[in-house]
Amino acid sequence: FFFTFEQMLPPKHVLSKTTYLYGCQCHKRLWLHKHRPKEKDVMSEAQAAIFQRGTDVGILAQQLFPKGVDASPPQPWLYQQAVFNTEKYIRQGHQVIYEAAFQYEGILCAVDLLIKTSKGWIAYEVKSSLSLKPAQVDDAALQYYVITNSGISLADIVVVHLNKNYTRQGELELRKLFKPITVLPEVKKLQEQIAENVKELLEITVQKTQPAIETGDHCFSPYACDFLGLCHPKDLFTSPVEPPQPDAQYLQLLRQSSPIYFLDLQTWRSAVPLKNGQWPYRENVFQFTLLKDDMQGNAPMLHQCCLENKNENPRKLLTELLAHLPSERNIVVLQKKRVHYQLEAFKKEFPDLADSLKGMQQWLIDLSLALPFHPDQHKSYLSEKFETKTGREIIIKDDYSASAAFYNLELNTAEPEKINVLGAIQYYGASVAQAMHDFVKGK
DSSP states (O other): OOOOSGGGSOOOOSEEHHHHHHHHHOHHHHHHHHHOGGGSOOOOHHHHHHHHHHHHHHHHHGGGSOSOEEOOOSSTTOHHHHHHHHHHHHHTTOSEEEEEEEEETTEEEEEEEEEEETTEEEEEEEOSSSSOOHHHHHHHHHHHHHHHHTTOOEEEEEEEEEOTTOOOOSSOOHHHHEEEEEOHHHHHHTHHHHHHHHHHHHHHHHOSSOOOOOOSGGGGSSSOOTTHHHHSOGGGGSOOSSOOOOOHHHHHHHHTSSSEEEEEEEEEOOSSOOSTTOOTTOOEEEEEEEEEEOSSSOOOEEEEEEOSSTTSOTHHHHHHHHHTSOSSOEEEESSHHHHHHHHHHHHHHOGGGHHHHHHHHHTEEEGGGGSOSOGGGHHHHHHTTSOOOOSSSOOOOSHHHHHHHHHTOOTTOOHHHHHHHHHHHHHHHHHHHHHHHHHHHTO
C-alpha cells in the first residue's frame, strides 16, 4: 500500500511544555493563547533577548556531549517532525540526541539533551538561570511524564543551570560553567499531579467561553503573562492617578550636603563569560557619568568616560572615575546595592584598587530611598523629567537599550557608526545624571 510521509508523523499536539506551564499559571492565559493569540502583548527587546539567551546557552551545552544528532525540525513549527526524528534516531542506536521530542496523548515536549548511558537514558534540561527554580522542576516533571509514557524509561532527569561561582580564566571550562542537579525524586512525586493537571488543561483548551479569572499576583509569577495589556487596564502601566510623593525629609538632608556627586553607571552582561575575570551575568561597567554640584550656585561639572567596545580593559575607566572623586564625598546613586556589587566586581578584578573602591562604597547615598515605589520604576519616573532624543539616528531610551547598543559594537564597526552609537549612549548617561541632580534640587 502507499502512504505519505505526513501519515507517518504523529497528529498535531494540543499542549506543549510551554502551554502546559501557561495553564498551570493561569487557565485564562492558556485559553487566550489558544483562542485569541493575536491579542498578545508585543514582545519587548529585553524579553526577546532573554529567549535568545536561553537558546544560546542550550546550544553551548551540547558541547558537553559532542558528536550527537539533532532531532530539531527544519522549521520551528514542524514539531511532529522532531518527534519522528527522535524515534528514528533511537531506533538507529544513537546515544546522544539534541532537542529530542516526544508526544503522548496530545502533549508534546522536547528535552535539550537525551543521553544513553550504562544506567539507561538520562534527560538533561539546560537553563540559563544561576540556580534551580521551582518552575523548572515542574517543567522537568512534565517532560518525565511525556517521555516515560511514550515508552522510554529514564534513569535520571537533570536540570543544568549556570554556575555563579565559575570565573573564566582562559578557555571556557564547560563542566565548571554548567552545574547539573538531578530532580528525579521531586519529579516522580509530581507525576500524579501532572496527570490531573493535563486532564484539566486539555478541557480548558476546548471550552467555548473564556475563564472568569481576576487579575492578581499570579499574572507575574513565575513569569509575566503575555496578555497583561489585555487583562489589565492600560493606566496600571502608565502614570497612576495620584503618583506617590517622594520623601521630602530625605531630600532635604541631601540638599544640605556639599558638594554632591551624582553617579550613573552603565553596564553590559552576558550569561556566558566572554573573557578572563568574568562570571555568568557579571555586570561589566562600560560607562560612568559623574555630575558634581558644589551647592554654591555654580554650574554643575560633568565628567564622563565610555569604553570603545566590550573587549576593552575597564581599568582606564575605573582610574578616571576615581581621579574625579576626592577622598570624602557624597555620591548619589540609584539602587545603592546594585552599584555596590558592581564595585565589588571591580575590586576582584583589580585588587590594587580595592582600597580606593572600598572608600568609594562607604560614601554611596541611595536616591531610591526617596522614591516610594518599585525599583524598576525609578529611572522611568526620573526620565519623565528629561528628553532622551539625541538628534542622531540612534535613540537610547533606557538602560537596556544602552547596554544592547554597546554590546553589539564590534571592533570592526565603522568609525562613523561607532561615534554615533557612543554619542547616543553618553547623551543618555548625562541625561540620567542630570535628572537625578534636578530631582534632588527640586527643579
